[in-house]
Amino acid sequence: MAQNDQALLTRLKDNGLDFVVIGGVCVVYHGGPLATFDLDICCPFGVENVRKIESAVNDLHPFHRLTANQLPLETTRSVFGELRNLYLQTDLGKLDCLSEVAGLGNFDAVLPRSVVAALSYGEFRFLNLDALIASKKAAGREQDLAAVRYLLAIKEKSEQQNNLL
């Protein structure tokens, strides 16, 4: 199944969801050399926001990809208010929506630690480099700690270049 992050981002934005891009795509944004096969975002939850996510992907056959029987998203509306995370498979790829980021907290804590990226297909928020490093350290998996190594190097180089200006 294709992974099209640009299309997913655009749909989420067009449906009025406030969100910050986190995870591997955010690492790529900052210059990290990796390929990641899902799109991770942090957003506020609650029925209204989950409905916005549903509206963004409802024609893409979304289902809860971590459930054993791959429950279609539309069949789980009765528990939208109880969801704190969403791990969806859609026709445009995997979309993981989290209410909290390790080491940072919920959306209200994440938002001020984000930067606005003006891309040709719209403006989107990504975790800033320091917050991304903090979240990867807190997540603590081997792959996260590997990412911390090169994110620290990228940060150092950025600071060196800023000092030259």
Add this chain to the structure above:
Amino acid sequence: MIDQDTLAQMNGQYALPPDAGPAWRAAYEAGVDMSLIDGALRLTPEERLAEHQQVIDFLLELQEAGRSHGAK
């Protein structure tokens, strides 16, 4: 005339920049291919995301080809 350092770089040895800081050196010594980061930092963030999309498309195509091959 190509010197030994240049020849080594042509053969894949990464030339650690003289101004490399401790974090850059640590990542290099941990085995991170710093040339990939150098390359990514030369791109704009949007170019990085577009390149990433191309990589994903290619890898998924490769994965699918592998599956088809395995199915034969």
